[in-house]
Amino acid sequence: MTQKDITFVADFLTEHFNEAPELYNRKGKYFNVERVGQYLKDEDDDLVSPPNTEGNQWFNFLKNSTHLKESPLLFPYYPEKSLHFVKRQMEGVIDQCLQKPADVIGKSVHQAVCMSLYKTSESEDSTPQLFKLPFLWNDKTSKIHYVLFTMLENSISKIYILRRHTDTSRSVSNGILAVEFGNFLNSSINESSDSRCYSCLDAHFYDDETVTVVLKESMEQEGKERVLAQLPLS
Secondary structure (H helix, E strand, O other): OOHHHHHHHHHHHHHHOOEOHHHOOOOOOOEOOOOOHHHHOOOOOOOOOOOOOOOOHHHHHHHOOHHHHOOOOOOOOOOOOOHHHHHHHHHHHHHHHHHHHHHHHHHHOOOOOOOOOOOOOOOOOOOOOOEEEEEEEEEOOOOEEEEEEEEOHHHOOEEEEEEEEOOOOOOOOOOEEEEEOEOHHHHHOOOOOOOOOEEEEEEEEEEOOEEEEEEEEOOOOOOOOEEEEEEEOO
């Protein structure tokens, strides 16, 4: 070690580990601990060197506000406790807040419909991902919920649109349908109809009446085309 290192350590010890007679009755902690490390100890004991909040603008603001001072919306401050203690307190409050909604929502959810989309062999070690990019949209005017998704493997040129009424007791016509892109764009491209086919990279609802899709040319070649298309639901 260099003399500079030794001086640095000596200064650190002098500053943080001076004898503190006022702490002699504190479970044998007769020295000031390093001010940062005390916040990280996973203990319920009070901090040996609590922070000085005098002049803190936030505390002054709360102290002078009659409405906020006792507000249940503000998480209480524990100036004498470590961050581990505060973390446990906050986790307890969050768990308590989430428990009731979880119970209520869990009891209210039920299966409205069941559709078989595909089958896989039970002998396969891992089930392949055949269901991709589900996008949800709720048409509040018509009270209809939509799910956009694609199926891989044999259906790469299709997107599927599932429609359900938000009132589960009601049904809508064409509950699920597929839109196939194939080579419908070839009329504007000087190529034979067999040479180009498009698959869907992404699909989102643009508004209640329009779906935006990003299409990719499916041929294995350089410079694949990307097409941004907007399709009316009608």
